[in-house]
Amino acid sequence: MQVIMSSSLHSLPWSAQTLVSNFNSPLELKQAHAHLIKTKTPLSLIPPSRIASVCALSHLDFSYAHRLLAHFHQPQIVVWNSCLKTLAESDSPFDAILLFRRLREFDVVPDSFTCAFVLKACTALLDDKNGKIIHGVVEKFGFQWNIVLQNMILNFYGLCGEMSTARLVFDKMPQRDVVSWNVMITHLVKSGDFEGAYGFFSRMPERNVRSWTMMISACVHCGKPKEGVELFMEMEKIGVQVNEVTVVAVLSACADLGALELGMRIHEYSKRSGFGRNVRVLNTLIDMYVKCGCLEEARRVFEEMEERTIVSWSAMIQGLAIHGHAQEALRVFSMMIEMGVMPNGVTFIGLLHACSHMGLVDEGRRFFSCMTRDYGIIPEIEHYGCMVDLYSRAGLLQEAHEFIMNMPIKPNGVVWGALLGGCKVHKNIELAEEATSHLAQLDPLNDGYYIVLSNIYAEAERWEDASRVRKLMKNRGVKKKPGCSSVMVDGVIHEFVAGDDSHSQANEISDMWEKLLDYMKLRGYKPDTSVVLLDVEEKEKEKFLYGHSEKLALCFGLINTPPGSVIRIMKNLRVCEDCHAAFKLISAIVNREIVVRDRNRFHCFKDGACSCQDYW
DNA sequence: CTAGGGTTAG
Structure with a gap:
């Protein structure tokens, strides 16, 4: 029974006030509790929201929290929710699920926020078993009219890779908003269903900037930069206000297309709109100028940046590499190290790329060994690819072959392709045949490899072998891509x-x-x-x-x-x-x-x- | 309480 309070917190002695309002551990909470009972002061002086959160965060038994909370008049679920929220966002979201189980044992009735917070924990853990339980609770208590909650469920199934379930939920939703559609599009793109995503995009009753931006970046990631640019043009025509995320997406499309004029126009627009100082926008600009052949502009953007991330440095190094400025790429790397910036795996791909394109064999070898020794970066397939390319181009074909044989991971088509490329330049038919035998398994539909091998035979005037390769290509249904x-x-x-x-x-x-x-x-x-x-x-x-x-x-x-x-x-x-x-x-x-x-x-x-x- | 962004070997 709630006691009508005549006393207030301020009428308590100062030490008791501190005890009651500043407890930070279960022990202090129990002391405060005991003090109130001893002095016959109403329990309601203890802030209820803190009872549950202290109990939960310190993994105290929840039944104690619940017994205490039972003294309060106000709806307890609010208190449990604030606790669930804290746990769901903490680094141990599983505790939120545990707390939810206790809450159900005490027959506390959840509301839509309870479901939202627990679902958030399930999403962080990709826990589809408990997620489905929450989904069931949502249906049982009639929360399907809560669009935010429904959207969270869609997102949850999408993240768990259960697109068909997400689709079922989406179709059954009594109401949908723009977020519901956007969530579906995001996960359709992630599951590789670009066509499906585009279908959703075109059927949407209304679109916001995010819808457009997501679709543009989906185009870029699916190798359709031209379509991405077209969407951007349409967006401009309709008058949708673009933001820095849109700019990043469309600049990536420009980079892939080599669309310099549009890229420059967007650069100008970014400066005018005030997001021309955003690091991600600037990083994408570097890449755009590099891939459009304007190394000068890329350098200028890089130099004028107030703040650089590892991506800025890596993009600049990679840019110098594909433009053949290996020495400058190495200088930029030294400058970066001097400034105390830690390189990552991508930085080393750029460096090794620079070395292989300019024949700096010793430097490349040194970088390859120092990346693990000095920076603790484990080489990945891309790094091995660069090394094979480095040796092969330089004519060190035996070394390249040995290197492949000693790789701790399985070589892929690119690795053997790099060796094959070296064999063409340095005329080694034997190794070329070995490389091709692996490529026939790893990448049988790539026309380039057949062409190179056939070319190698033709150069050695082994016409029969050359035509045999071309026949093989025809039999496998591989067509030469026209230039x-x-x-x-x-x-x-x-x-x-x-x-x-x-x-x-x-x-x-x-x-x-x-x-x-x-x-x-x-x-x-x-x-x-x-x-x-x-x-x-x-x-x-x-x-x-x-x-x-x-x-x-x-x-x-x-x-x-x-x-x-x-x-x-x-x-x-x-x-x-x-x-x-x-x-x-x-x-x-x-x-x-x-x-x-x-x-x-x-x-x-x-x-x-x-x-x-x-x-x- | 829900959805979108940058550098990556041939």
Whole structure:
């Protein structure tokens, strides 16, 4: 029975006041309790919310808390809830589940907040058994009208990988809000169902910034950056206010697409909107400028940053690496260490990448051993891949092979592919065959490996073997991906596929090429027809060679851009030897800088030379 | 009490 209180906390002696209101342990709580009983003071002087939380946090028996709480008039569930909330957010969320069990034993009736906090604990633990129990409680007590709770259940099943259950709950929900749809989209994307996610996105009755942003970043992660940019354009058109998260997502799309103009526009917009100082935005900007071939701009963003994270440093090192500035990448790394920033595994991938692209074998070896010794980072498959690439490119094929054999983890297709690439450059048929035998199992649908092997045979004039590989490729249903290059002119991307002469300016392109060819021949250019795999006449081979997509794109760019401006070309495959030699000469003949982004790095042609120093 | 962001080997 509740006693009508005549006394108050302030009428107690000071020591008792402290005891009653400042207890921090179960012992102090029991002392306070005993004191109140001795002095016949009402128990209600003890703050109820603290009784439960002290009992719970110190793992005291909950029945004591419950006995105490039974003296209070106010609904106890509120007190239990505040305790559940604390536990759910603590580092031992399982205690929240334990407390919930006790609460049920005492026949305390849960409310929707109780369910929410326990569900939060289950979500943190990915505890699907208890999560389902809470789901049952929600249904039993009729909380299905609480949308927030329903959304938490959706999110819970999504995180546990039970998309079909989530789908069932979603379909049964009596009401849905924008969060319900967003939760479904998030988990559909995570489970790899991009189409399903897009379906939900298009059926949503209303969308907010998060819906759009999530869909844009889903596009980027699923290799559809173009669709991501289109969504962004639509967003702008409708007038949805974008935020820094949207900017990060669309900048990643620009990076993948090489869409420099849009990237620059968003950079400007970020500065104006005030989130141009956000570290994540700046990190993404570095990556965007790097991948669009503007190393200068990337450097500037990096240098002007007030605060850098390990991601900023790693992105800059990786950027310098793919642009062939290995020494500078190593200097940036030393600077980072001097400033006391700890590298991570990704930093070392960038460093090893820099070394392998410039043939710094000793430095690479040193970094590989110091990453574990000095920084305690265990090498992963990517690091092993870099090392095999480092040795293979440098012609140390036996060492590369030995390295693979001694790897503590199973080599993957990329590792054997790196060895195969080295075998092509350094003409080692035996090891190439071994690498291919592994690749046939690890990555049988990748056209690149068949092409390289067939190329190696062709160079050694083993035509029968070369055609056997091509037949094998055909039998397995693997098709050679056509080369495709694009060049930006007046803000419009123009795409060229190898051998395509259907372009409206095809004649001008061809005239331009003939003209360049004359100048090139004066400088000693000889077409390198060895890169053409087809078994045809020499003249015919030249025709294929001259139809390479990057050559078409370059001629188109030269015709349609002002003299002196930089031409930026993107290619889906690697540049061939012949195009590489030709572009070096052309850069001197027309006195233009030509930046080519190929499948794995940049080539910056200027004054007759390439930034890769012909080591690729 | 519920949903979204950055660097990664060929």
